[in-house]
Amino acid sequence: MTTTAPTTPLPAPEDVRRVACVGAGVIGGGWVAHFLARGYDVTAWDPAPDVAQKLRRLVDAAWPALTLLGLAGGASPDRLTVTATLEQAVGEAEFVQESAPEKLDLKRDLLARIDAAAPPGVVIASSTSGYPMTDMQTTAADPSRLVVGHPFNPPYLIPLVEVVGGERTDAAAVAWASRFYEVAGKSVITMDREVPGFIANRLQEALWREALHMVANGEATVRDIDASITEGPGLRWAVMGPMLTFALAGGEGGMAHMLDHFGPSLKSPWTRLQAPELDRELYEAVVAGCDEAADGRSIADLVAERDRGVIDVLRATGRLDATSDPKGDPR
Known part of the structure; x- marks a missing residue:
């Protein structure tokens, strides 16, 4: 610039x-x-x-x-x-x-x-x-x-x-x-420089690609994948991001201890960041899995449920004043 x-x-x-x-x-x-x-x-x-x-x-x-x-x-x-x-x-x-x-x-x-x-x-x-x-x-x-x-x-x-x-x-x-x-x-x-996909999308994309691999290989269902985040690390990420979350995994030693202890696992074949081939079979499996996970709820139903849930999380984590007057001017 x-x-x-x-x-x-x-x-x-x-x-x-x-x-x-x-x-x-x-x-x-x-x-x-x-x-x-x-x-x-x-x-x-x-x-x-x-x-x-x-x-x-x-x-x-x-x-x-x-x-x-x-x-x-x-x-x-x-x-x-x-x-x-x-x-x-x-x-x-x-x-x-x-x-x-x-x-x-x-x-x-x-x-x-x-x-x-x-x-x-x-x-x-x-x-x-x-x-x-x-x-x-x-x-x-x-x-x-x-x-x-x-x-x-x-x-x-x-x-x-x-x-x-x-x-x-x-x-x-x-x-x-x-x-x-x-x-x-x-x-x-x-951001002080251009990064393809910016920051959050790069992180989302890595998770998305691994999820597609798991569906393609029959390793997990759509419902399993979503629950693994909403009932697991997603709860921690609503409070602090993945870096500080991992730092806490090191106990009193923080990130340094975490890297010393878990660093070797970075060489384990846990992730496959290259995207799988989005063939018709994988496409239909992902779509069908989402339909199953929706369990009869319409898109409008899911949007309303998502909106209520995010607001609850914002309030629970102190990022939205639960006692604020909704008629007040937040600016």
Whole structure:
């Protein structure tokens, strides 16, 4: 990243009142719900013909969980405006969140269009789950204001967002985006360099690949794999991450003792990080296993169950004030 400041002064993150969301899928819609719950005016655009109805359904489904989390003063689903064009959505925005499908050419073209239509100085963030901003900002007239703001599904519920710029991104834009997300109620990791897949996705991908190997080889069912995390290490990871969790495995000696004791097992054939061939048999086994694990619950049922569970964990671990007034302004 460069260290030069943008030519146009950025508005203070605390002063932002209007956010534009481009893309209204699961991630984009989740961002819409999050920003509405934080009291922002939100303009949204997506080329799908039924985008307004789709967004309303998504926001309505998320609102009970957002109410439990605590709504900002003035927060309302009625502060959403779905526009007919991208230019209308971003023309008066003070921050833009792009959440288009993961296709590099599409991302490049869309970010260039947003850059051309958004007011000068406004930071534009991409929700990409893997592309480096360096590869996406190549056709924008002002790449200095383009950053990655990588959320986790659903963005209205999971606090984390990873922020990083590309080779042509100004450091000031990255710092501004990180501060804005914090003001908007997110937990932010500001990365100082581009890493393919960022941080959390790299860790998720390793677990996902091993899970696929186990299903492919008949070593575990989908239900077994999920239970092994939700009833095992996932409970610890909700409090502290894998590194500190392993440090505790070393007792009073900490990580040093843990590495001395368990380090040799790193050479044991416990994991196979290369992805298995996703043939039709494995594909159908994974899909059928998920259907079995759902046990008749619809996707809407599972979403509601997930939302309640995450909120309970956030409260139980002190990351959400269980006594807070849900009508108060968390900003």
